[in-house]
Amino acid sequence: ATAQPTLAPRHSIASPTLTPVSPLLHSSTEQGMNGGYTLSSCMNAMALKAPRRFSLTAAFLSCTALVYVLVLGTQFKMMSILGNHHENRNNSPRGGGSHHDLTRVKNNRASGGKPGVVRDHNKISIARRVQQALERNDGGAHHQEQSNYHPKPDNKAQAQAHVSALNPTEQSLYKTMSASIAQKWNLTTPNAIELLEQQFSKRNDYDPQRDFFHFHHLYKSGGTSISTLMDKTVGLPKTVGVGDHYEGILPGSYQSGNFDHEEALADINKRMAGGTKREDLPYKASYAHTGLRPAYGPKRTKTGAFLLEHLPPNKRLRVITMLRDPTDFRASNHAMIMCGLNYEVGRWNNERVRKGLSAVCSPKDGLNVSVMVDRKIEDLLEKCRKADKMEAKGEKVTLPQGLRRQCKEEEGGVDTRVHCRSAGHLLASPEYDRHYRSMFKGLMGRFHRGQEFTNTTAYGRMGYGFERAEESKGYSVEKVEEYTLQDLGGLDTTISSASDGVSGPPEPDFLWFGITERMKESTTLFYYSFKAAPLPRTPIHRVQECRPNSWWTSEDREIVREREPADYAVWRAANAIMDVRMEKMKMEIQALLDKGETKESLYYVDWDQLEDIGVKLKNQQLIMS
Numbered sequence: 001a002t003a004q005p006t007l008a009p010r011h012s013i014a015s016p017t018l019t020p021v022s023p024l025l026h027s028s029t030e031q032g033m034n035g036g037y038t039l040s041s042c043m044n045a046m047a048l049k050a051p052r053r054f055s056l057t058a059a060f061l062s063c064t065a066l067v068y069v070l071v072l073g074t075q076f077k078m079m080s081i082l083g084n085h086h087e088n089r090n091n092s093p094r095g096g097g098s099h100h101d102l103t104r105v106k107n108n109r110a111s112g113g114k115p116g117v118v119r120d121h122n123k124i125s126i127a128r129r130v131q132q133a134l135e136r137n138d139g140g141a142h143h144q145e146q147s148n149y150h151p152k153p154d155n156k157a158q159a160q161a162h163v164s165a166l167n168p169t170e171q172s173l174y175k176t177m178s179a180s181i182a183q184k185w186n187l188t189t190p191n192a193i194e195l196l197e198q199q200f201s202k203r204n205d206y207d208p209q210r211d212f213f214h215f216h217h218l219y220k221s222g223g224t225s226i227s228t229l230m231d232k233t234v235g236l237p238k239t240v241g242v243g244d245h246y247e248g249i250l251p252g253s254y255q256s257g258n259f260d261h262e263e264a265l266a267d268i269n270k271r272m273a274g275g276t277k278r279e280d281l282p283y284k285a286s287y288a289h290t291g292l293r294p295a296y297g298p299k300r301t302k303t304g305a306f307l308l309e310h311l312p313p314n315k316r317l318r319v320i321t322m323l324r325d326p327t328d329f330r331a332s333n334h335a336m337i338m339c340g341l342n343y344e345v346g347r348w349n350n351e352r353v354r355k356g357l358s359a360v361c362s363p364k365d366g367l368n369v370s371v372m373v374d375r376k377i378e379d380l381l382e383k384c385r386k387a388d389k390m391e392a393k394g395e396k397v398t399l400p401q402g403l404r405r406q407c408k409e410e411e412g413g414v415d416t417r418v419h420c421r422s423a424g425h426l427l428a429s430p431e432y433d434r435h436y437r438s439m440f441k442g443l444m445g446r447f448h449r450g451q452e453f454t455n456t457t458a459y460g461r462m463g464y465g466f467e468r469a470e471e472s473k474g475y476s477v478e479k480v481e482e483y484t485l486q487d488l489g490g491l492d493t494t495i496s497s498a499s500d501g502v503s504g505p506p507e508p509d510f511l512w513f514g515i516t517e518r519m520k521e522s523t524t525l526f527y528y529s530f531k532a533a534p535l536p537r538t539p540i541h542r543v544q545e546c547r548p549n550s551w552w553t554s555e556d557r558e559i560v561r562e563r564e565p566a567d568y569a570v571w572r573a574a575n576a577i578m579d580v581r582m583e584k585m586k587m588e589i590q591a592l593l594d595k596g597e598t599k600e601s602l603y604y605v606d607w608d609q610l611e612d613i614g615v616k617l618k619n620q621q622l623i624m625s
Contacts, residue, residue, distance in 0.1 A: 166201065171197075174197045174200040174201070175193065175197055177196075177200070177580075177583060178192075178193045178194075178196035178197045178199075178200065178580070179193050181196055181576050181579045181580060182196055182576060184576070184579070185572040185573070185575050185576040185579075186572060187481050187485075187572060187573060187576055188477060188478055188481065189477075189478040189479070189481040189482040189485070190478065191482060192481065192482075192485065192576070195482070195485040195486065195489070195491060196485070196576060196577075196580050198491050199485075199489055199491065199577055199580040199581065199584075200580055200583075200584055202489075202490065202491065204529055206511060206529060206530060206531075207316075208234070208284060208530075208531075210314065210315060210316055211284075211315070211316045211318055211511070212283060212284060212285065212286075212307070212311055212315045212316070212317055212318070213284075213285050213317075213318040213319060213320050213508075213511050213512075214285065214286045214287070214288075214292045214303065214307065214317070214318075214319050214320075214508070215227065215230060215285065215286070215287035215288075215319075215320050215321065216288075216289075216290070216291050216292055216293075216319060216320075216321045216442075216443075217255075217256075217287055217288060217289050217321075217322065218289075218321065218322060218323065218324075218329075218442060218443065219289060219332075219333055219336075219337055220324070220329065220332035220333050220336055220337065221322040221323060221324045221329065221516050222322050222324070222514070222516040222519060223255075223287075223289075223322050224255045224256055224539075225519070225538060225539045225540060226287075226320075226322060226514060226523075226526075227253070227255040227287045228255065228539035229523065229526065229535065229538065229539055230249065230285055230287060231246045231249060232246075232535055232539075233526075233527070233530065233532035233533070233535070234248050234249075234284050234285050234530055234532060235247070235248040235249040235284070235285070236248060247282045248282060248283060248284040248285060249283070249284075249285055249286065249287070250264050250267075250283040250285070250286040251263050251264050251266075251267040252264030252265075252267075252286070252288075253285075253286045253287045253288055254287075254288055254289075255287065256289070257288060257289060258288055258289055258290045259286065259288035259289075259290035259303050261302060261303070261306050264286075264306070264310070265306075265310065268281065268310055278312050278313075279312040279313070279314060280312075281311070281312055283311070286307075288303070290302075290303050291303070291442060291445075291455070292304050292307075292317075292319050292508060293319065293444070293445040293453060293455075293497070293507050293508065294445055294453040294455060294497035294507055295307070295308060295317060295497075295507060295508055296308075296496070296497055296498075296504050296505045296507065297453075297497045297498060297504055299452075299453060299454070299455040299497065300455065300497070301455050304317075304508075317508045318508050318509055318510070318511040319508045319509070319510055319511065320510065320511050320512040320513060320514075321443060321510070321513050321514075322513065322514045322515070322516060322522075323440065323443055323513065323514075323515060323516070323570070323571065323574055324515070324516035324517065324571075325516070325517055325571060326439070326440070326560060326561075326564050326567040326568055326571055327549065327552065327556075327557045327560040327561070328516070328517070328547075328548075328549045329439060329567075330436050330439065330560060331423065331547075331548040331549040331552050332547075332548050332549070333436070333439075334420075334423070334426055334436075334548065335548035336548070338419075338420065338431070338435065339373070339376075339417065339419075339420035340376065341369065341372060341373075341420065341548070342546075342548070344372035344373075344375060344376055345361075345367070345369075345372065345546050346545075346546075348367070348372055349361075349545075349546065359545070359546070360546075361545070361546035361547065361550045361551075362550045362551060363422075363551055367546070367550075367551060369420075369421060369422055369551055370421040370422065373417050373420045373421050376417070376420075377410055377416070377417060380403060380406065380407060380410070381407055381410060381411070383399065383403065383407075384399070384403065384404060384407035387399045387404075419431040419432070422551070423551065423552040423553065423556040424553075424555075424556060427556060427559050427560075437468045437563075437564075438467070438468050438469040438470075438564065438566055438567060439564075439567060440566070440567045440570045440571075441454055441467070441469065442454070443488070443570065444483075444484070444487050444488055444510075444570075445497070445507070446483075447469040447472070447475070447479075447480045447483065447566050447569075447570070448469075448472070448474060448475060448476075448479040448480050448482075448483045449474070449479070449483060450472060450473050450474025450475065450479070451467075451469070451472045451473075451474075451475075452497075452499070453497040453507075454467075469566035469567075470565065470566055475566070477565050477566070477569045480566050480569040480570060480573075481569045481570075481572070481573045484569065484570045484573035484574060484577075485573050485576070485577065487509075487510065488510050488513055488570070488573070488574055488577065489510070489573075489577045490509050490510045490511065493506055493509045494506050495507050495509075511529070512525065512526060512529050512530075513574065513577075514526065515571075515574060515575060515578060518575075518578060519538065520538070520609045520612055520613055521578060521582055521609075521613060522578070523538050523606065523609065524582075524585075524605075524606045524609045524610060524613075525578070525581055525582070525585060527604050527605070527606050528585050528604055528605060528606075530604075531604045532604055533603050533604060534604070534605075534606035534608070534609070538609075586615060586622055589602065589605060589622060590621070590622050593617075593620045593621070593622075594620070599617060610622075611625075
């Protein structure tokens with residue numbers, strides 16, 4: 001499903017809709033100007049009148065000048081609004097650069113200036129622009145020095161180098177597309193457009209020979225599917241026999257469990273005892289519910305410390321993750337982790353089907369979650385009664401003290417699971433404040449630069465009991481958006497867990513992330529980013545026939561949106577980043593096709609899933625259907 005923007009109340013920028021300039025840009029909120037006239041409509045008209053050899057790129061050249069005239073005035077207006085939206089605009093580190101070595105780190109930090117508006121619009125094809133960018137990048141993407149000292153370049157210098165390497169038309173194209181995406185996702189941080197522009201210019205510098213990445217799997221985010229996908233791509237080859245495992249995945253990784261450090265160390269020691277040098281260890285990645293950040297400092301996680309100590313010293317430690325719509329994230333955690341309702345819903349519907357009735361998934365269709373909770377409590381009381389009878393006979397019984405205590409409370413008239421009876425009950429209970437506030441703090445380790453990093457996900461917990469982001473010093477929706485664009489977007493590789501955010505070693509940077517609601521786009525970007533051959537189908541695990549969000553009403557969802565502006569700011573910014581990455585990927589693929597590559601030679605492009613999301617390949621041209 002295509003994720004839809006969620007508005008941020010009281011933080012909106014009133015600005016006109018921009019028509020994307022890219023012929024491949026797809027936006028659910030795209031509107032035409034001048035009575036619906038868009039670049040795509042212009043190109044369609046040109047294609048009808050032109051000879052067969054007239055290509056999409058040629059049509060684009062013919063229409064760009066006209067659309068720029070329409071867009072430029074709007075663009076100036078939007079830049080004016082953005083520039084005045086926040087009087088005390090904070091400078092932010094600019095993107096680019098490589099990442100930290102595990103043995104020695106050079107820390108540099110800088111801030112950038114305000115985005116400018118490019119006035120020169122020289123005609124040049126998108127394919128050629130991207131081709132030039134690829135030619136510039138190919139020189140160093142996979143040939144980095146294999147030395148222990150890998151200096152970190154100055155972020156500001158890198159950003160300026162990116163800007164100077166782009167011609168004016170290229171800059172204007174990226175600026176216009178970034179403005180459209182920022183508006184689509186209602187981003188209100190003043191430098192949103194600038195940071196999205198940097199995302200267009202950001203180079204994918206993944207090096208399978210040098211990089212090791214850890215997948216931090218947040219509960220109920222689609223992470224089990226990603227772990228399986230990792231096994232069958234970066235994890236290959238698979239050893240067959242006693243103790244089957246994937247060579248590229250560090251043992252101790254569990255798809256739905258905590259990272260087992262002892263198991264990992266045992267395999268490392270076994271290999272080294274057999275003659276393998278530390279620098280020749282085959283591991284490329286790991287995965288678990290266990291968090292990685294912060295990897296440095298007094299609050300460093302056990303997993304971060306372990307990997308820094310035991311991985312080869314020339315490896316770069318990096319991180320990937322998944323996130324989800326904040327309300328759906330809570331609904332799924334509530335149903336599965338807190339209340340165990342998924343099993344009860346399945347049992348309820350199986351009984352209905354046996355009676356000749358249809359399965360139901362929504363209260364309006366007859367689903368009664370409260371009755372299921374009563375049933376679950378009755379099952380618990382029966383366990384306690386059986387245990388009491390067995391103990392009376394002198395038999396040994398193992399029953400957790402927590403369950404015994406719950407039975408006593410229920411027998412005393414206390415409803416111990418009132419927060420499970422509906423979404424409304426959860427939202428009105430102290431359990432929500434205790435467990436479900438600011439749940440995305442475990443994603444990056446913090447929401448903005450004014451917060452200290454947390455390590456409460458170090459042992460697999462979801463970080464229950466987080467400090468509310470909205471109550472943290474220096475909080476604003478704009479700062480959360482900005483920080484997400486910089487950190488989750490991989491633009492600022494100097495982010496440190498030190499108290500000043502500067503003096504300590506930089507934390508592992510985000511190499512990739514996915515969004516549950518956009519799984520097809522997420523996995524397509526995964527294959528493309530890691531140059532991995534797509535699987536015949538995306539692994540599907542634990543997808544419920546009755547989705548837990550089906551018994552959350554629109555009123556329930558609105559309450560979460562109002563309570564959790566920080567989580568929704570992260571989610572909107574993440575979707576904007578993904579929009580940029582999808583557009584960038586499509587333009588790069590087209591450039592490669594124009595250079596002579598074929599569908600077969602681009603083995604890491606998931607053509608089937610691209611077609612599923614509306615992008616088809618016809619006569620060596622990508623076409624939006």
